[in-house]
Amino acid sequence: MKKFSSVFRSFLVSYIVILIIPSIAGYISYRSSISVTQKLSIENSVIQLQKSKELLERRMAEVEGFTRQLAINPDLNVLMNEKSNGEQTNVYGIWKILRSVLTFGQTNDFLQQFYIYLGNYNVILTPGSAYVRPEHFYDSFRYEDQSLAEWKQSILGKTHRSEIMPLRNFNNKGTMTSVVTYMQSFPLDSFSGSSPAVAVVMIDEKTITNLLTGITDKYGGWTQISDVSGRTIASLGTGVPDMKVLAKDTTFDASKTSQFYNDDLVITIHSDTNGWVYRSGIPRHALLEYANQIKFMTWTFTGIAIVVGLLVGLLLAYRNSVPIHKLVSVVKEQFGKVETTERNEYDFLHGNIAEMIRSSNQLESELRRQLPLIRDAFLKRLLSGELQSREEIFAAASQANTGIYGHSGYVCILHVQGYTGMDSVEVLNELHAARLLLKQALLDIAGFTLTTDWGADRIVIVFASKEAETGNTLGRSEIAGLLEQLSRHAFNEYRISFTAAFGAAFQSETEVNVSYEQAKQTLDHALHADRKGVVWFEETRLESATYYYPLDMELRLIGTIRAGESEEARRIVHSVLALNTEQRELSVEMWQQLVGELKGTLLKLLDQKTFMESGLFEQLKDRIIAIHATDKRSFQTEIEDIAGVMCSVVISRKNDSHTRIVEQIKDYISEYFSDSDLTLYRVAEKVERPEKYISQLFKEVTGTNLSDYLEQVRMEHAIALLRENRYTVDEISSRVGYNSSHSFRRAFKRVTGLSPSSYRQTTEE
Structure with a gap:
């Protein structure tokens, strides 16, 4: 040791x-x-x-609402305003009142026991019964500490305005209980003296305490409610302290919500509605x-x-x-080094081994970092035909630690749709993200990643299988099914759609570049014919090679005119004619065919809705048909002029189209602004345009961000609802599309400078 x-x-x-x-x-x-x-x-x-x-305040509000309903009851008003005529009584009116109040106690247990006293008839009405003399009612229902005269004077003979009498002992047909009494005189504007009628609601203490059992059932302890004068409204549990003593104790702070007093946690809540004080005591050991x-x-x-x-x-x-x-x-034996007295064992090992390990790790890290680039470079070289022999292909594949996973198959080019003619940093970022998502989805579905990017909106995929070893090649139907699955997944999850163009099948690694070139021709044909989905090389028609007017150049011309770029369209026309007149010597028949192709390109563009709905359709059609090919210079001038006119039509129609899209967005927001799930994605889905596109378009046309416009619409409707004064602020926030009232209040104050409550108060004033 x-x-x-x-x-x-x-x-x-x-x-x-x-x-x-x-x-x-x-x-x-x-x-x-x-x-x-x-x-x-x-x-x-x-x-x-x-x-x-x-909950208790809501129930008491319902009791108050009950008295408000009685106050506007026409039958009760008739009875109150009638003058007593000796022994005659409006029996029918009393019967109607009894019938109308019979159901109140069935819907609210706070209204199980109440009566209405009519002073002019000296009658007490209860649900289902009428006492023609108050003395009869007093015999069955009375306060233990109150005589008949006191009862008549303090309750029946006084005017009450939503008055609540605290807890008192009550004799209910011989059964002793305690009740809280709510009293309201009629009509509601009675202020002094006696009133024509009074409604008295007696609420049993047990009914109130049933609402307070949540804490006592869980922790024990006690709960008590008192009014502003300190009189007890309801009490539950054991060990309730004397509130008067508690109020005088200097160690107890009545303004605190929670505090420890003696051995209990005392929770105090004050009601802003009626001034009641709710207190609950929880034993410390239970808490x-x-x-x-x-x-x-x-x-x-x-x-x-x-x-x-x-x-x-x-x-x-x-x-x-x-x-x-x-x-x-x-280490001492191998390197012949001896540690000095100033260095411990760890320093010694670090000095001799750390540099070697660091160098090795750096080399390994660099190789791993370069590996994806090497694999991608190998696939690009294979597609471009730089690798001539199988030996060269195998050597390059070994260096990249990859291969094409077979000897025969197809080369496919995926073209991401929806971004033609849109060049911006945001669009390029979206295309980059779309390519990554497609490649990841292909990896999840097919289980391989033999792909490479080719341009901003294209991905090249090599489908191959080892036919010689397995005897089963990757068939067209299997590939089509795989791409169909990829198409559904990409569209459902990310709203990405694409066109898949295939070259002819290759039977050897050296033929991969041939299949790739054919796939490019197939894609050119698919884009030219506006075809979607999967397109195979055998379904396309190869262009004639006698004159130079390739499909990609025609598509560029079409795309340029569709974008309304007049100068670029003229340059492309000039380039096509220069390549066929300056660098080639075409026969009369070939020249006529080239002229027909260019005229056909313009006529194909003319068949689009943009030109057919314009007033220049017939004029442009006649000009295109009337072009003659005898004079090449005049032919070029006429073609360029027609392309310029078509570009001006496109620009005009594009402005109108942008306006229509913005109006469509506004209509959609006007209809669904109350939906809290309304997002830019849903708006883009409605108008069938990319999210970035509609966001930029709305800003360009209106000068306002789409999110700001949505907030403005919601605030306008919120202001209208606040003026109506029919809904609470929480209800209004939900009706105008906010998940929380806090977010609504913050947005409303940011827009108007006032809180919703302050705005409503200002409007009312």
Whole structure:
């Protein structure tokens, strides 16, 4: 152990430090857990009490709403305004009132027991019964601490405006209970003296306390409700302190929502509606039950972990110090170096081995980084025909650590649709993302990645199989099915569509470039014919080679005119004629065919809706048909002039089309602005255009961002709803398309400078 003592001590100290650090972190975590657990328990209790308060206030609001409905009841108003004529009573009117109030107690348990007193008839009406003398009602229903005269004077003989009498003992047909009494005189504008009628609702304490059981059922303790004067409205549980003593205690802060008082957590909530105070007391031991469990488990497992960690540290320190010493000995023998007294074993090993490892890692990292580029370069060389022999192909494939996975197959070019003529940084970024998504989807579906980018909107794929080894080649139907699956996935997930062009089948690695060239011809034909989906080389027709007017040049001319670029269209026409007149000597028949091809190109463009709906259709058609090929210079001038006129028509129609698209976007937003899921993606899907395209287009035409316009529409409707004053702010936020009222309030204030509530108040004033 002596010769290993230095390394051994180093390991042991390290393990002890490693053991101490998580122990400290565990202790901090434990303290945080205790604090968070306590905080969550308090927050949950506050929320529970808040919910009970809100529920009780809603029920009391329903009671008040009941009295408001009675106030506008025409039958009650008739009875109140009738003058008593001796012993005659409006029996029919009383019967109608009894019938109309009969159902209220069935829908709200706070309205189980109420009565209406008519002063002119001296009659008390209850659901299903009428007492022609108040004394009869008092015999069955009375407050224990109140005589008949006091009852008549304080309740029947006074005017009440939404008055609530606190908890009092009540005799209900011989059954003792406690009730909270709500009183409202009629008509509602009664202010002094006696009123024609009064409605009295008696709410049983048990009915109220049923709404407060959430906290007491979970933790025990007590819950109490008192009015602004400190009188008890309802009380539940055991150990309720004297509120008057509590209010005088200087250690108790009545303004705090939660605080510990004696051995209880006291939660206090004040009602802004009626001034009631809701208090709940939770025993400390019940509140911290889960925290104490965490405490016990934490200390138990921490102690066990420390003891086991020390034993394991001793063992590992010894085991790890032995190989270090042996490695130092090997390095001394191999490199002939001796560590100095100033350097420890680790410094010695680092000085002799670190540089060698670093160099090796750098080399390996560089090779890995270059490998994808080497593979891509190999495939591009194979497609372009640079690799002539099979040996050369095999050598290059071995260097790139790849191959084409077979000897026969097809070369395919995927052309991403929808971006022709659109050149911008955003579009190029979208095309780059589209290529990556297509290649990843192909990898997930087909299980291979023999692809390379060729241009901004094209991907070249080599489908190959080892026919000689497996006896089963990758067939056209299988490839078509694979691409169909890829097309559905790309469109459904990312709204990417493409055209797939195939060359003829190759039977050897040396024929791959031939299939690729044929695939390019196939793609040119597909784009020229505006074909979608999968197009095979056998389905295309090869152009004549006697004059030079390739398909890609025709497509460039068509695309240029479609884009309205007059100067570029003239340049292409000039280039085509220059190549066929200056660099070639065409016969009369070939010249006539070339003229026919150019005229055909213009006529094909003329068949499009853009030109057919313009007023120049017939004029342009006649000019194109009337072109003569006798004078080459005049022919070129006429073709260029016609192309320029067509470009001007396109520019005019494009401006109109842009306006129509913007109007379509506005109509769609006007219809669905209330949908919180309305996004740029959905708008783009509606107008069938890319998201970047419609965003830029809307900004160019209107001068406003699409998101700002949507917010403006929502704010206009929100303002209209606020003026109507029929909905709450939360309801309005939902109706104008916001997921949360907070987001709506923030947006409304940003746009108008006022909060919704302030705006509504200003409008009302």
